[in-house]
Amino acid sequence: MTANHDLAEEIRAYWSKRSETFDLAFGHHIAPGPEAAAWAEPMRLLGPAPLKVLELACGTGEVTRLVHDLGHDVTALDFAEPMLAVARAKHEGKPRLRFLHADAQRTMEPDASYDAILCRHLVWTLTEPEAAFADWFRILRPGGRLLVYDGDWTRPAPWGRWAAWVLARWKRIAPDAYYDGALSDRHAGIMRRLPFSEGLTFDRLAPLLAAAGFTGIRELPHGPIARAQRATQGLRNRLRTRVYRRFILIAWKPARKDMP
Ligand SMILES: C[S@@+](CC[C@H](N)C(=O)[O-])C[C@H]1O[C@@H](n2cnc3c(N)ncnc32)[C@H](O)[C@@H]1O
Numbered sequence: 001m002t003a004n005h006d007l008a009e010e011i012r013a014y015w016s017k018r019s020e021t022f023d024l025a026f027g028h029h030i031a032p033g034p035e036a037a038a039w040a041e042p043m044r045l046l047g048p049a050p051l052k053v054l055e056l057a058c059g060t061g062e063v064t065r066l067v068h069d070l071g072h073d074v075t076a077l078d079f080a081e082p083m084l085a086v087a088r089a090k091h092e093g094k095p096r097l098r099f100l101h102a103d104a105q106r107t108m109e110p111d112a113s114y115d116a117i118l119c120r121h122l123v124w125t126l127t128e129p130e131a132a133f134a135d136w137f138r139i140l141r142p143g144g145r146l147l148v149y150d151g152d153w154t155r156p157a158p159w160g161r162w163a164a165w166v167l168a169r170w171k172r173i174a175p176d177a178y179y180d181g182a183l184s185d186r187h188a189g190i191m192r193r194l195p196f197s198e199g200l201t202f203d204r205l206a207p208l209l210a211a212a213g214f215t216g217i218r219e220l221p222h223g224p225i226a227r228a229q230r231a232t233q234g235l236r237n238r239l240r241t242r243v244y245r246r247f248i249l250i251a252w253k254p255a256r257k258d259m260p
Contacts, residue, residue, distance in 0.1 A: 004127045004128060007127050007190070007193055007194075008079075008103075008105075008127050010186075010189075010190060011125055011127070011190055012079050012080050014183075014186050014187065014190060015059070015078075015080040015082075015083055016080045016081065016082040016083065017082075017183065018083075018183070019059075019060065019080060019082035019083045019085070019086050020082075022059060022060050022083070022086070023060050023062070023086075024177075025176070026233070026236075026237045026240050027229075027240065027241075028059070028060070028062060029062060030062045030063070030065070030066065031229075031232055033232075034228040034231060034232070035225070035228040035229055035231075035232065036065075036066055037228070038224045038225040038227070038228040039063070039066055039149075039225055040066045040067075040069070040070065041224065042147060042149075042220050042248050042250065043066065043067055043070055043118065043147065044070070045145065045147070045220075045250055046072075046115070046116040046118070046145045046147060047115065047116065047145065049070050049071030049072050050071050050072055050073050050096070051072045051073065051115035051116050052072070052073050052075075052113070052114050052115045052116075053067055053072040053073065053074050053075070053114065053115065053116045053117070053118065054074075054075050054077065054107070054109070054114045054116070054117045054118075054139070055067060055074060055075070055076045055077065055117075055118055055119065056077055056104040056107075056117060056118070056119035056122050056136075057077070057078055057079075057104050057119050057120075057121070057122035058076035058077060058078050058083070058084070058087055058099070059078060059080075059083045059086075059087065059120075059121075060083060060086040060087050060090065061076060061086065061087030061088075061090045061091055062120075063118070063120045063149075064076045064087060064091060064097070065090070065091070067118060068091070068094065068096065068097055071096075072096070072116075073096045074096060074097050074098075075098050075099075075100055075109075075114075076097065076098070076099050076100070077099075077100040077101075077102050077104060077107065078099075078100075078101070078102075078104075079101065079102060079103050079104065081101055084099050084101055087099060104119070104122060104126070104132060105126060105127070105128050105131055105132040105135060106131070106135055107135055107136075107139055109139045110139065111138055111139065112138075112139070112140065112141040112142065112144075113139050113141070114139055114140055114141065114144060115140075115141055115144050115145075116140075116144055116145045116146070116147070117136050117139070117140055117144070117145075117146050117147070118146070118147040118148070118149075119147075119148055119149070119150075120149040120150070121149065121150055121151070122148075122150070123148055123150045123196070123200055123205060124150055124151070124152075124153060124194070124196050124200040125190075125194060125196075126194075126195065126196070127194065127195065128195075129195055129196070129208060130208065130211070130212070133208060133209055133211075133212035133214070134212050136212070137212045137213045137214060137253055140253040141253070142253055142254060142255045142256045143252060143253065143254075143255035143256075144252060144253050145250060145251070145252045146209070146214060146249075146250070146251045146252065146253075147248070147249070147250050148205070148248065148249040148250075148251075149222075149246070149247075149248050150200055150205075150246070150247060150249075151200065151222075151244045151245060151246035151247060152199035152200055152201050152244060152245045152246075153191075153199070153200075153244055154191065154196075154197065154198065154199040155199060156243045156244060157243070157244060157245040159242070160242050160243040160244060160245070163239045163240070163242035163243050164243045166239055167236070167239055167240065167243065170236060170239075201245065201247065202219045202247040202249055205249060206249070209249075209251050213253065213254070214251040214252065214253060215251065215252060215253075215254050216250070216251055216252045217249065217250075217251040218249070218250060218251075219247055219248065219249055220248040220249070220250055221248070222246040222247055222248055225246075226241040226242075226246070229241050
């Protein structure tokens with residue numbers, strides 16, 4: 001058994017446990033209205049519906065709702081069955097939506113079988129990013145798009161240190177009921193052993209995607225999402241939007257005529 005396999009199993013067990021309260025933690029549930037619109041805006045760059053879209057690491061199905069509402073034919077994949085169970089219950093009976101219990105790093109989906117792939121908050125936790133990106137490139141059709149929402153969760157951004165400082169003190173007085181110390185220790189133990197243990201940024205991710213064959217790699221602004229969240233949240237959550245550096249990345253697989 002490899003160290004990577006052990007780590008992946010630990011990650012799966014961690015998210016399976018988190019599924020019980022995942023939607024209660026700030027930044028996971030997507031409020032309808034302006035926040036949902038802000039998350040959905042970059043999805044419009046995937047192309048006009050209906051596309052065949054693969055959502056990697058769908059978790060409890062929050063992003064799934066938005067991409068499905070755009071009229072696409074969605075496959076939502078996750079490797080933690082308890083996460084999928086929450087997502088399935090939320091979206092029961094919807095047409096154009098199937099759930100898939102699979103590894104995002106080895107999807108086993110056919111070559112060129114999707115028009116678009118998207119994921120939120122998956123890439124930072126990949127144990128074999130290069131293998132994953134090669135797989136995503138393989139299953140996208142030529143000209144297909146990849147959309148990634150992610151961030152550097154290893155340390156506060158320079159401008160976010162003051163917010164992190166206030167939140168740490170706040171937590172001592174009023175701990176989060178849904179995220180105890182044991183879960184936080186497990187998270188830190190996993191984070192230390194990940195390939196992106198130094199933090200995931202657009203600048204670190206872009207060359208790896210280029211090496212896998214992706215082109216047209218560019219960053220889209222995350223600010224509109226944070227602003228929409230701040231418009232409806234209380235002070236504690238407004239501070240949370242200030243702590244980490246988040247980014248959105250879009251790229252595509254070259255169309256056949258662009259290929260070398
Ligand atoms: C931070 S949660 C994000 C969930 C969802 N994308 C969202 O933004 O609400 C990370 C998710 O990635 C899933 N995950 C992590 N590694 C995975 C892998 N190799 N294959 C499939 N799912 C994975 C976990 O099970 C979990 O549901």
